[in-house]
Amino acid sequence: MTSTTRSHRLIDLHVPPSRPDRAELEKHLPGGDPALLLTALVQITGDASLLDRFGPGLTMEQRADARLLPMGRLPEEDRAELHGLLVEALAEDDPTDFASAR
Structure with a gap:
């Protein structure tokens, strides 16, 4: 009987937090689902009143592929x-603040 010894290496996958610049954010946000972007904004800011502000105009549309989740529309x-x-929320000075518990 032979035994196999495996060598395990630890790989540091930590990536320091960084923020994209405003132009990059503005370029990519239009492709995002408004329902998901809204929940992200509420989480980042801690401002649940945003749900009252944007929630009434939010509708959900089923996608052509029924296996996919519906997509929000505003x-x-x-x-x-x-x-x-x-x-504005993502471009603030402290790149780690949005990840802190509120």
């Missing part, structure tokens, strides 16, 4: 405001 003016608030 009126264009609400989407623009939501994206602006997210850019």
Whole structure:
């Protein structure tokens, strides 16, 4: 009977927190699901009143592939405001603050 010895190496996967710049955020946010972006904004800011502000205009649409989750939709003016608030929240000076427990 032979025994196999495995060598285990520890790999440091820690990536220091960083923030994308405003232009990069503005480029990618339009592709995001407004329902998910709203919940992220509430988590980042701790401001649950955002749900009252944007929730009434949020609708969910089933995607063509029924295996996928429905996608949120917001009126264009609400989407623009939501994206602006997210850019502001994510572009703050302290790149670790949003990850702290509130």
